[in-house]
Amino acid sequence: QVQLQESGPGLLKPSQTLALTCTISGASITTNDYYWSWIRQAPGKGLEWMGAIGNDGSTNYNPSLASRISISRDNAKNAVYLRMTDLTPDDTAVYYCNADGLSGGLGTFWGQGTQVTVLS
Secondary structure: OOEEEEEOOOEEOOOOOEEEEEEEEOOOOOOOOEEEEEEEEOOOOOEEEEEEEOOOOOEEEOOOOOOOEEEEEEOOOOEEEEEEOOOOHHHOEEEEEEEEEOOOOOOEEEOOOEEEEEOO
16 A cells, blocks of 8 residues: 655745655655656645656656746655745645556555645
8 A cells, every 4th residue: 555645834925935745655756656746726726736756756847837846855765845936825725745556556546635825
């Protein structure tokens, strides 16, 4: 079983930088089994894919957010990180870490999500 746990500050001010951690157990981020994404859902909105990192550390970002976000990892800690600058109240959302299996039978796994509120 793959388990993902998001952590980080839940309350921030406009212009600050968001830094979240996704701690992973049950799978290694350095093997070619899963694609690791950050996804968020703002109040009253649908899920928005933000970006992802592969087993080799390569990244891909949603073009609407690419100028502000960076996804990285720590292989020793088996963790994936999200950094997003220049926060506004529109960034208020529940933020999820997601693992998408690249082979049959691996499945898809979600963290429980963490609430991030940017003050207005």
